[in-house]
Amino acid sequence: MSLTDDYLAAAADRGPQASAILSAAAPRLDATGYMGRCLSRPAFLEANAYRQLAADLDLLHSALTRLPERVFGGDLAEFARTVGMAESQVQAICRGRGPAPSRMGRADMYRDENGFHLLELNLGSTVGGVDNPVLNAAMLEHPFIADFVAANELTYAETMEEVVRTILTEAKVPTGVRPVMAIADFPDSYPELERQLHKSAAMLAPLGIDALACPVDALEYRDDRIWLGDQAIDVVFRLFMIEDVLKPGAVELLEPVLQASERGHVSIFTPLDAELYGSKGALALLSDEAYRDRYPADELAALDRILPWTRMVRSGPVTVDGQQVDLRERALANREELVLKPTALHGGDGVLLGWQTDSDTWADRLDEAMDNPWVLQRRIRPVPEVFLTDDGSEQWLLTWGAFLVSGGLGGLWVRGSQELDGGVVNMATGATATCCFYQR
Structure with missing residues (x-):
């Protein structure tokens, strides 16, 4: 039996009601990535699965970040194009x-x-959910859950602490120095996130960073420093995304921060090239058989385990399971096994699921995407998990979010949907999340 099976059996026998878990956790989840709601139990992960996942994600990151040198002779601009x-x-x-x-x-x-x-x-500082351990702590206040966690030697990562270590390491903050960091978002999205950002900033203070939330246009570059009002800034925590660069006036708005970064007068966490490595187009390059000779055996094995078939939407032949076929013909014939995605948008924007789309619409969207920044990806069929309710149980399809940090794997944030055929899972459109306890 799995940890989840063990938990469900014990919880059905002597555990707290689902409503009791939810009502106790909800007040802790206001102005967090959970958006005030959660699932009725944690997710669980056994030691072997956790170790394999950590190793595979480390090798995936290694393969991705070496693409410019292995495929483009070190030309970052050509890789980006x-x-x-x-x-x-x-x-x-x-x-x-x-x-x-x-x-x-x-x-x-x-x-x-x-x-x-x-x-x-999703590579870069724009990822959400790093405040996820607030739910781990809330779940552990239930004696039943705390006893189950202790009996099975489970643990969880303090993701926010791991992020702070990553900031200090990558921004090269000297030991013993307490940096001042601006958490900067684009002006049009900042008002919606402002309350949550101020709460996150307050959470960083005990961890050794003085953080201030602001729109990026509030930052000034003068006297060889970036300033927020009269406060000198050491690190700019980048919440604005690569697609924001396409907005009118965006390049001019970002110019002070880019200039200061180029001259070594401020550190950007994370630099803009992070989102390049996180592009779905980069995953398409990793998935392409044409480049398999560029990777060592351990990276290839990890890619084969974790990365589904992914290709840029380009007219002409493409390799599928070792066979050359026409991409458009293949995509039309296998619509229900494919997903169409833009390469550099976030939050599920623009994603088209073939099995939820009629053939005419699919053909039209495929033609619009052809030779443009879109990818096709093979459908994954996840196994739903059971969650108890007060009067029975229900199934949820889980999207597992694993955080990569300087020290390896920095915790998990798990979002659930009751669309069991696999829809786009997004907290802003109704998904419900939970935390995870795992064995090392």
């Missing part, structure tokens, strides 16, 4: 790149009988 970035984005990425690719990110995955399979890899 190939995966679908517009020229303004290419220039911003090259200007705002870091000394080395960031480790910060979140891998979103489905899980089936064979393990985890990647949906997308």
Whole structure:
């Protein structure tokens, strides 16, 4: 039996009612990534599965961040163009790149009988859910859950602490220095997130960072420093995304921060090249058989386990299971086994699920995407999990979010949907999340 099976059996016999767990947790989840709601139990992960996942994600990150040198001779700009970035984005990425690719990110995955399979890899400081341990702590206030966690030697990562270590490491903050960090979002999205950002900023204070939330246009570059009012800024925590660069006036708005970064007068966490490595176009390059000779055996094995077939939407032949076929013909004939995704949008924007789309619409959207920054990805069929209710049980389809940090794997944030045929899982559109306890 799995940990989940053991928990469900014990909870049905002597555990707290689901409503008691939910009502106790809800007040702790206001102004967090959970948006005030959660599932009725944690998710669980056995030691072997956890260790395999940690190793595979480490190798995936290694393979991704070596793509420029292995495939493009070190030309970052050409890599960016190939995966679908517009020229303004290419220039911003090259200007705002870091000394080395960031480790910060979140891998979103489905899980089936064979393990985890990647949906997308969100690399960079824009990933949500890093405040997830607030629910681990709330769940442990129930004696039944605390006893189950202790009896099975389960643990969880303090993701926010791991993020702070990653910031201090990658921004090269000297030991013993308490940096001042601006958490900067784009002006049009800042008002919606302002309350949550101020709460996150307060959570960073005990961890050694003085954080201030602001729209990025509030930052000024003068006297060889970035300033927020009269406060000098050491690190700019980037919440604005690569697609924001395409907005009118965006390049001019970001110019002070980019200039300061280029001259070494401020650290950006994470640099803009992080989202390049997290592009779905980069995953398409990793999935392409044409480049298999560029990777060592351990990386290939990890890619084969975790990365589903993914290709840029390009006219002409493509390799599928070792056979050359026409991409458009293949996509039309196998609509119910494919997903169409834009390469560089977030939060499920633009995603088209073939099995939920009629054939005419699918053909039209495929033609619109052809030779543009879109990818096709093979459908993953996850196994739903059971969650108890006060009067029985219900099934939820889980999207597992695993955080990558400087020290390896920095915790898990698990979102659920009751659309069991696999829809886009997004907290803003009604998904419900939970935390995870795992064995090391």
